[in-house]
Amino acid sequence: xxxxxxxxxxxxxxxxxxxxSRVVTVDLAGHGESGAGRSSxxxxxxxxxxxxxxxxxxxxxxxxxxxxxxxxxxxxxALRMRERVAGIVWVDAYRKLGAGxxxxxxxxxxxxxxxxxxxxTLAFVRAMFPPGADRVLAERVAEDMASAPxxxxxxxxxxxxxxxxxxxxxxARLGLPVVAINPAEPASDEASLAVHGVELVTMPGxxxxxxxxxxxxxxxxxREVIARF
Numbered sequence: 001x002x003x004x005x006x007x008x009x010x011x012x013x014x015x016x017x018x019x020x021s022r023v024v025t026v027d028l029a030g031h032g033e034s035g036a037g038r039s040s041x042x043x044x045x046x047x048x049x050x051x052x053x054x055x056x057x058x059x060x061x062x063x064x065x066x067x068x069x070x071x072x073x074x075x076x077x078a079l080r081m082r083e084r085v086a087g088i089v090w091v092d093a094y095r096k097l098g099a100g101x102x103x104x105x106x107x108x109x110x111x112x113x114x115x116x117x118x119x120x121t122l123a124f125v126r127a128m129f130p131p132g133a134d135r136v137l138a139e140r141v142a143e144d145m146a147s148a149p150x151x152x153x154x155x156x157x158x159x160x161x162x163x164x165x166x167x168x169x170x171x172a173r174l175g176l177p178v179v180a181i182n183p184a185e186p187a188s189d190e191a192s193l194a195v196h197g198v199e200l201v202t203m204p205g206x207x208x209x210x211x212x213x214x215x216x217x218x219x220x221x222x223r224e225v226i227a228r229f
Contacts, residue, residue: 001078001166003050004028005068006160007121007148009173015215018223022040024062028073030067030152034119043069043163047071047076054081060159063226065087068208075170087177087229092208097171097196100164110158117153121146128208130185137208137212179225181183181218183207197213199223 001024002013010025027034028046038045050073054062063086066074071093078085101109112120125142128197134223172177176196183187184204203221206213 001026001050001062001064001074003064003066003070004031005066005070005074005185007031009033009069012209013211015211017215017219021205021226024053024059026050026214028070030149030156031153036149036152039112040138041058041152042159043072043076046073047078047080050077051080054084060084060199061086061226062085063089063229064089065089065091066093067211067223069156072160072163072167075113075167075174078174078176082174082176085176087179087223087226088174090178090182091181092180093163094167094180094193094198095186096192097164097168097183097198100167100193103162103167106158106161107163110154113150113154113157117150120147121148121153129213130183130205130207132205133207133213137209141209141212142210171198177229179228181210181221181225 001015003026004010004012009027010139011032013025029049030040030041032085062084064074064078071090071145074088078088122142125145126138129138179199179201180188180193181201181203183206184202185215188200188202190200203214210218218222
């Protein structure tokens with residue numbers, strides 16, 4: 001089961017090379033074609049949604065793959081259905097684990113998004129791509145994410161950036177294998193990930209969206225990771 005990141009949708013997994021019968025992609029509430037009829041845009045609520053889909057489909061054994069904010073979501077989902085989860089894959093969700101950011105630091109980071117959501121998101125997303133990236137792809141992704149509704153995106157962003165404070169404890173409670181597929185540059189803090197049971201796998205030449213930037217290699221890496229579960 002594939003869960004997209006902040007202000008994205010299930011179309012970001014369009015280049016997956018897996019049998020369709022074995023793949024489920026979802027639009028989180030307030031994203032893509034899912035409704036926005038709620039007031040709580042939390043990782044916990046998103047996680048409940050993912051667990052509900054697994055239950056509705058009657059899936060007995062799943063690998064949860066979460067990109068960026070989706071990494072927090074799949075951990076929350078796994079906590080609700082641990083016996084059904086074979087393992088978790090993070091796609092550039094965390095490059096290090098530790099104490100996390102303070103409430104004050106997060107408020108400062110979020111302030112520009114409250115002030116001018118579109119301009120701040122465009123700059124934020126463009127910076128996620130490495131210098132040699134496909135600029136057409138980068139601009140398309142930036143424009144798409146900048147069109148997200150701020151009423152959903154801003155509180156979800158605060159939640160996502162707050163995840164570092166609670167993630168070590170959640171992983172300890174979960175006790176499931178977790179593999180992080182991260183860009184090779186800038187380097188992840190492998191030691192801090194390992195302390196919390198997260199195995200690091202890196203991909204060179206990509207930024208925050210490896211499934212779009214280098215789909216062939218991403219599919220190869222993901223197949224290798226899933227085979228371990």
